[in-house]
Amino acid sequence: MIPSARLSAAIEVLADIIARRRPASDALKDWGLAHRFAGSKxxxxxxSLVYDALRRRASSAHVMGDExxxxMLLGALALARGLDxxxxxxxxxxDRFAPEPLSDEEARRLEALKLDDAPPAIAGDFPEWLTDELEAVFGEATVAEMQALSARAPIDIRVNTLKAERARIIPALAHLGPEITPHAPTGLRFSAGEDGRGPTLQVTPEFLKGLFEIQDEGSQLVAMLAGAGPNMQVVDLCAGGGGKTLELAALMDNSGQIYATDADARRLAPIHDRLTRAGARNVQVRTPKGRADEPLADLDGKIDLVLVDAPCTGIGTWRRNPDTKWxxxxxxxxxxxxxxxFVLSRAEPLVKRGGRIAYVTCSVLPCENDERVAAFLAAHxxxxxxDPQEVLALAPDSLSERDDLVSPAGLGLQLTPLRTGTDGFYLAILERRIANSE
Structure with missing residues (x-):
């Protein structure tokens, strides 16, 4: 397909997304099935065009005067891709397969590209009803933070230290252009090309052998800062497909015991093959047998660390899933x-005295982060x-003295694309007192 035909196709997919209010991935899949002549490239x-348009949906509508x-696509070509x-x-x-020529009004607006007078929700490309929440955490930097969350994300991997070292993986993947991640000690980063595509890492021999996992640097960092260590008893309460479970196993060097579970048994399906490929031998998967089943009931008061990777709005992943924000x-x-x-209430009885809960979200909203932690502390x-500064002491030198990462209420840490070059992640550590409080 010629570039102009790709634009026409993207407009068609966007029209389907808007009309049917459906996920972009579903609309793209249906388009591909209906147009089998289109190759993988x-x-x-x-x-990539569709996702760029969704990233800049509000600002594009503003500059073009049309929703x-x-x-959306014309505005994104200018705002996201820098085309004049x-x-x-x-x-x-x-011409054949190409979009219709620009109207005089479209040409005029593309020439002007005025966003100076746009309100924060337009300039930052986020739903207006979230303005107060976002300004509560970011203040005057709200627009800049949200613009960073509207940019494309790189592809990060975590080298599996159970099987390899980063220094060994770099030359093996040299043909794909790896870069060392700015903060994570076992991470590598790959940039997307002009078309938004990154390297197909899942088909490399190194991936198939379990030498690395695809994982955003922010996810790597919060799992590391959770504080898991050798010979500990750890629960991954919302394990899902096992991304953080695998990192915990590596951090613990296959010692101790990790109990991985999830309220939705279906989400655990991929974890078994991933554990085998990674060589993680200290993980016991506990699959619930029904909604009323509590597969961890025998562990009350025995656990050193409970990782709560809590369900959330996923705002911190908008770089990768831009359609979800709308x-x-x-x-x-x-x-x-x-x-x-609810998941914090499930974690509470598991923790022994002196043990900890690591509460994690991929959100930047105080109501999902500091406020949930404050509510838990008030009830327990x-x-x-x-102290977040104590947590930061475990971080790489590039982050260990970053006071700006402490959340507004001082209860946790907040990573963002603008601050740390990662997806948006929140982490708070809660410790059960060794002695009963009076």
Missing amino acids: DRAAIA GPRA RAAIAALCTG RVRPGALAERMKDQD ADFVSV
Whole structure:
């Protein structure tokens, strides 16, 4: 497909997403099935255009004066890809398969590209109803933080230290252009190309042998800062597919015991093969047999560390999933907060005296982060919040003295694309007092 035809296809997919309010991945899959002549490179290029348009949906509508799919794409070509009016006009010729030529109004708006007078939700490309929450954590930096969360994300991997060292993996993947991650000690980073595609790492011999896992640097960091160590008894309470479970196994050097579970048994399905590939031998997967089943009941008061990778809105992953930000609703946020309180209540009885809960979200909202921690502490007097500066002491030197990473209420740490070059992650450590509080 020629570049102009890819633009037309992207507009078609965007129209489907808007009309049917469906996930971008579903719309792209259906388009591919209906247009089997399109090769893998074409489909990847179209997906990249669609996701760039969704990243800049609000600002594109503002500069173009139109909320339709064509305006979304034209605005994104200018705002996200830096194309000028002439370059965009050269793609929109009206010839076979190409979008119609630019109207005089479209050309004028692409020339002006005014965002100076745009409100924060427009300039930062986020739902307006989240403004107060975001300003509570970011203040005057809200727009800059959200613009960083609207950019493309790189692809990060974590070298599996149970089987390899980073120095060994770098030359093995040299043909893919790896870079050392800025902070994570076992991470490597790969940049996407012009079409938004990154290297296909899952087919490399090194991946198939379990020498590395694909994992954002922020996820690597919060798992590391949770404080798991050799010979500990650890629970991964919301393990899902096992990404952080695998890192915990490596951090513990296959010693001690990790109990991995998830309220949704279906999410645990991939974990078994991943554990085998990674060579993780200290993990016991406990799959619930039904909604009322508590597979960890025998572990009450025995656990050193409970990792709670809590269900959340996923706002911190908007770089990778830009369509989700336009589908999140206040009702869904309220439900996630209930879920977060529930998983913390499940973690509480497991922790022995002197043991800890590591509460993690991939969110930047105080109501999912500091406020949930504060609510838990208010209800459990025998728990205290560990000073975030103490947690940072476990971090690499590049982060260990970063006061700006402490959350607004001082209960946890907040990573963001702007601050740390990672996805948005929150981490708070809660410790059960050794002695009963009076």
